[in-house]
Amino acid sequence: MIDNIIHAAVVMTTPVLLAALGGLINRVGGLVNIGLDSMMLAGALFGLIVASMTGSWPVALLAAAAAGGVVGLAMSLAVTRLQANEIIVGLGFLVAVAGLVRFFLSVAYGSSGTLSLPDVARLPRIDIPVVADIPVLGAILSGHDPLTWAAWAMVPVTVWFLARTRLGLRLRAVGAAPQAARALGLNPLMLRDLSTVYAGIMSGLAGASLSIGVVGIFNEGITAGRGFIALAAFYFGRNRPWATAACALLFGFFDAFQIRMQGRGVPAELVQTLPYAMVIVVLTAVALAARRAKARRA
Amino acid sequence: MSGQAVATTPAGRSAFLGMLEPLGPLVAAFVVAGLVLLAAGHNPLEVYGLLATEAFGSSRRIAATLSAATPLILTGLATAVAFRAGAFNVGVEGCIFVGGLAAATVGFTFAGLPAALLLPLALLAGVVVGSLWMLTPGVLKARLDVDEVVSTLMLNFIAISLTAWLVNGPLLAPGSANSATPMIADAARLPKLMPPSTLNAGFLIAIALLGLYALWGSRTALGFETRLAGMNPRFAIASGIDVPMLVIKMMLLSGAIGGLAGGIHALGNVGRFVAGFSPGYGFTGIAVALLGRGSALGIFLAALLFGALANAGATIQFFSDVPIEIVDILQGTVMVFAVAQLGRLIVRRRRAA
Numbered sequence: 001m002i003d004n005i006i007h008a009a010v011v012m013t014t015p016v017l018l019a020a021l022g023g024l025i026n027r028v029g030g031l032v033n034i035g036l037d038s039m040m041l042a043g044a045l046f047g048l049i050v051a052s053m054t055g056s057w058p059v060a061l062l063a064a065a066a067a068g069g070v071v072g073l074a075m076s077l078a079v080t081r082l083q084a085n086e087i088i089v090g091l092g093f094l095v096a097v098a099g100l101v102r103f104f105l106s107v108a109y110g111s112s113g114t115l116s117l118p119d120v121a122r123l124p125r126i127d128i129p130v131v132a133d134i135p136v137l138g139a140i141l142s143g144h145d146p147l148t149w150a151a152w153a154m155v156p157v158t159v160w161f162l163a164r165t166r167l168g169l170r171l172r173a174v175g176a177a178p179q180a181a182r183a184l185g186l187n188p189l190m191l192r193d194l195s196t197v198y199a200g201i202m203s204g205l206a207g208a209s210l211s212i213g214v215v216g217i218f219n220e221g222i223t224a225g226r227g228f229i230a231l232a233a234f235y236f237g238r239n240r241p242w243a244t245a246a247c248a249l250l251f252g253f254f255d256a257f258q259i260r261m262q263g264r265g266v267p268a269e270l271v272q273t274l275p276y277a278m279v280i281v282v283l284t285a286v287a288l289a290a291r292r293a294k295a296r297r298a
Numbered sequence: 299m300s301g302q303a304v305a306t307t308p309a310g311r312s313a314f315l316g317m318l319e320p321l322g323p324l325v326a327a328f329v330v331a332g333l334v335l336l337a338a339g340h341n342p343l344e345v346y347g348l349l350a351t352e353a354f355g356s357s358r359r360i361a362a363t364l365s366a367a368t369p370l371i372l373t374g375l376a377t378a379v380a381f382r383a384g385a386f387n388v389g390v391e392g393c394i395f396v397g398g399l400a401a402a403t404v405g406f407t408f409a410g411l412p413a414a415l416l417l418p419l420a421l422l423a424g425v426v427v428g429s430l431w432m433l434t435p436g437v438l439k440a441r442l443d444v445d446e447v448v449s450t451l452m453l454n455f456i457a458i459s460l461t462a463w464l465v466n467g468p469l470l471a472p473g474s475a476n477s478a479t480p481m482i483a484d485a486a487r488l489p490k491l492m493p494p495s496t497l498n499a500g501f502l503i504a505i506a507l508l509g510l511y512a513l514w515g516s517r518t519a520l521g522f523e524t525r526l527a528g529m530n531p532r533f534a535i536a537s538g539i540d541v542p543m544l545v546i547k548m549m550l551l552s553g554a555i556g557g558l559a560g561g562i563h564a565l566g567n568v569g570r571f572v573a574g575f576s577p578g579y580g581f582t583g584i585a586v587a588l589l590g591r592g593s594a595l596g597i598f599l600a601a602l603l604f605g606a607l608a609n610a611g612a613t614i615q616f617f618s619d620v621p622i623e624i625v626d627i628l629q630g631t632v633m634v635f636a637v638a639q640l641g642r643l644i645v646r647r648r649r650a651a
Contacts, residue, residue, distance in 0.1 A: 034451075082638035087386065087447050088588065089634050095581060096630020100334065103623035107338040225455055235448060269463035276452040276459075280434070283449060287442035 005256050006139040011214060012259075013252030014148045015040065015206035015223075019230035020248050021154050021241065022202025028162060028239055029195035030175035030188075034090025035075050036203045037227025038097035039068040041220075043204025044211035045101055045115070048218045051211075052117035060121060061147070061208055068204020069197045071097060076196030080189040102220055113220040123147060123213040147209045154202075158241040171195060203227065232279040238286075251275045320589050320596065323635035324603075330631045331624055338621075345620050352613050353606035361495035367605025368497075368566070369394075369576075371504040372559035373583025374590060374597040375511055376552045381587060382515075383541075383548035384528040385439055389432065389450025390556040391580025392457030397428035397557025398564040399461045402571035403469060405482030405564065413485035420486045421561045428557015429550045431457065436549030440542035446549070454580070462573045469571075477573035488566035500562035505598075507555065512594035524548060556580065577608075585629055588636040604629060 019036045026033045047064030051057060075093050079086045105111050123145035132142035162168040171191055173181040178188040206226070211218050229251050237244030258271035332342030353363045373390050380387035401424035408416055435453060438444035462477060471480040488498040515521040527534040527541045535541050559579065564571055582604050589603075590596030611625035 034447075078634050078638055082640065084634065084638040087388070088584065088637045091388065091581060091584060092630045092633030092636075094630070095578070095585075095633060096627050099623045099626025099628075099630055103334065103338070103621050103627060106621040106623065228451065228455065231448070232452070267463045267467060269459045269466065273456045273459045276455045279452045280438075280444075280449050283444045284438055284442065287438070287444045291442065 003135060003139040005253075005260055006136060007143065008256035008259060009249070009253040010140060010144060010148060011252075012255035013249050014145075014151050014213070015209045015226050016230050016233060016251050017151045017245055017248040018147070018154075018206035018209065019199075019203040019227055020233040020237075020244050021151070021158055022199035022206075023230055024158065024234040024237070024239055024241065024244055025162075025171070025202075026195045026199035027234060028175045029171045029192045030178065031076070031079060031086050031192055031196055032090075032231075033075075033196065033199050034087055034231065035071070035093035035097075035227070036199065036206075036230050037223050037225065038075075038093045039071045039200045039203035040207035040210070040223045040227050041097055041101055042071045043068040043207030044222050045104075045207070045218050047204070047208030048115065048117060048120060048211040048216075051121045052119055055119055055121045057121040057123050057212060060212055061205060064204040064208035064211075065201040066204070068200040068202070068207065070200070072196045072198070072200020072203070073193065075200070076193040079196075080192050098220065105220075115218040117217075120212060120216050122216055123209070145209070145213050147205060147213055150205075151209075152245070155241045155245045162241075203230075206230070229275055232275065235279065236282050320591060320600070320636070322640040323589065323632055323638070326635040326638075326640060327628055327631035331628045334627055335620070335624060340620055345614075345618075345624070348614050348618065348620075349607065349610040352610035358492075358495055359609070361492045361497040363602065363606045363609045364501055365495060365497040365567075365605075366609040367601045368501045368504050369559050369563050369579040370582055370586050370601035370604050371508060371598060372555055372562065373579050374586030374601050375504075375507060375583075376555035376559065376580075377583045377587035378590070378592045378597060379511070379524075379555065380548050380552035382528045382592060383524045383545050384531055385436070385545050385549055385552075386447050387432065387435075387450050387549060387552045388447055388584060389435060389453045389457075389580070390552065390559070390583050391576060391578065392450070392454040393428035393431050393553045393556025394560035394563065394576045394580055395457040395461045396431045396560070397424035398560030398568075398575050399464060399469070399479070399571045400424050400427035400557070401561030402479050402482055402564040402568075405486030406480045406570065409483035409485070411483075411485060416483060416485045417488070417565070420482070420565055421558060424557040424561025424564070425554045426557070428560060429554035431557070432549045432553025433546075436546040436553075439549065440545040461571070461575070465571055465573055471570075479571045481570045482565060486565055487569065488562065496567055498562075498566035500566040503558070503562065507558075508594045508598055511597075515594075520547075559583075582629055585633040585636065589632060 019040055023033045023036050043064035046067035047060045050063035051060035054060065071093065075089055078084045078089045102113060105113065105115055109115055125143050125145055126149065128142040132138045162172060170186055174186060174188040174191045181188050207223065210222050233247040233251060234244045236247040254271065254275050258268050261268065261271055328346065335342040335345055352359060354360055376390045376393065377387060401420045404420040404423040405416065408419065431453065435446050435449040438449055439446040465477045465479055469479050471478055488500050491497045491499065491501065515525065523534065523539050524544060527539055527544050531541050563576065586597055586600040586604060589600040607625045607628060611622040614620055615622050
């Protein structure tokens with residue numbers, strides 16, 4: 001029972017973590033990405049289609065990453081080159097991409113919102129011998145797909161990237177002070193575009209982890225607002241990768257818990273509101289703490 | 299120097315550009331959607347022509363378009379009033395859900411009351427609940443500077459799940475399998491204006507509110523203060539306006555109008571509250587407010603456009619193979635281009651040449 005929940009929690013954390021790490025980089029670069037969900041949707045769809053066409057999951061992941069990256073690039077260009085408000089552009093992309101996806105499904109497959117394809121190459125599960133039989137630890141470490149491992153590996157990589165690499169430092173400079181960064185000879189727009197494309201790639205992979213990792217089919221509601229949960233995770237984590245990952249894990253647990261509680265008298269709808277309510281509570285707590293700190297200084 | 303002054307006065311020029319401005323995003327969005335249609339093997343001009351005839355071709359169709367525009371006028375207005383005070387409320391969708399449920403609940407609970415009492419009471423319930431729904435993000439924004447975009451966005455998901463739970467459990471119609479409340483009493487129904495069509499008195503309420511909004515913005519002190527606070531909060535504070543209080547007031551007003559939109563949808567169209575109550579009226583309202591540039595006439599025209607698209611999109615599916623999703627693509631692209639500086643595209647090309 002507890003092993004099942006832990007295992008499901010790790011599985012449900014993967015898409016949120018991937019998208020959140022992408023959104024984190026994007027936000028460090030100065031762009032709050034409301035449209036992560038649309039990039040996840042694109043990745044989930046193209047991941048599944050290519051997984052069915054080629055029968056190869058690595059190729060499918062590449063396709064999902066590319067699909068997410070293209071949506072990210074289009075969004076970024078609207079924000080950086082046409083100076084559009086990032087929040088509204090993000091919302092616009094949510095509406096437009098959801099429409100595009102349904103339009104495409106209906107034109108190309110004659111289907112309304114759901115796509116089930118033959119011979120889909122699913123993400124393989126990596127079972128670790130011996131460890132798999134240990135309670136709790138086995139559920140945490142064994143039986144997960146490569147994307148889950150990649151997502152967690154990206155946490156320290158992101159820390160290192162932001163703190164130690166030239167590109168990471170430049171990105172932070174661009175996010176913190178675009179004018180100063182320009183004076184130093186950096187190209188803020190280009191760097192910001194890069195960070196949005198990266199967010200798109202990560203979100204595309206997040207989508208693929210749902211479509212060819214978890215369920216094996218595509219549905220127009222497959223992301224179920226997880227792009228917003230990812231947004232909440234990096235907002236919470238205040239741009240720190242480990243804190244963001246901890247939040248993603250917490251949401252993963254909520255997700256797994258909610259699935260387990262279905263049919264046990266606890267209304268799933270109410271459990272579903274918890275992560276969103278927590279976002280508001282934590283934002284409030286952070287603001288209160290900031291005000292108290294300011295009052296102490298004064 | 300003099301030539302510049304003679305050619306166009308800045309004021310005259312900006313007024314002229316102001317009129318043309320919303321057309322740019324529209325044209326851009328229709329071009330993008332046209333490319334999508336072309337790629338799918340449809341003739342975009344034919345599809346757009348079909349949409350236009352379906353939306354405005356007869357009085358019956360015009361009535362249906364006005365009916366589809368009604369919730370969009372209200373959600374556009376709800377977004378615009380908050381926007382005016384500098385608060386970016388993306389939570390109108392949530393207000394529709396809680397307001398719609400509140401209005402429907404009053405509508406089937408107090409079925410014994412006469413229409414003259416029940417109808418206003420049900421609408422009032424939607425207004426009050428919608429307004430209260432925006433109290434938390436309003437206060438948090440005004441007092442603690444908590445990002446209202448995130449808080450109102452999250453509240454949308456909470457509202458949708460919360461109402462879904464209520465209509466699955468406590469408020470589920472007896473004997474009903476799907477997630478819906480009982481039907482409202484006939485006395486709670488908004489009267490229809492042109493009986494076969496769904497156009498109802500809610501449209502008149504929406505138009506009246508638009509008129510009030512125009513007067514409020516140009517004739518009242520609060521309307522002026524709100525605009526000042528939205529354009530330059532620091533100057534507004536310096537001139538003695540209590541900006542945080544203003545933000546709370548405008549968020550409450552925004553929620554009230556959003557709740558009213560839900561109430562009108564419940565009492566005028568659906569006749570009860572069902573899960574998945576709003577097909578994104580709140581989000582389309584953002585596009586409406588943006589495209590309308592916050593003016594009453596602009597909001598009306600933009601709501602009419604999206605209402606026409608939604609109405610015609612639904613019917614052309616019957617006798618052509620054009621998927622209705624083209625409407626969503628148009629809405630989304632309009633939103634994107636409505637905030638984009640389209641002039642930059644031309645400027646850059648000229649510089650490159």
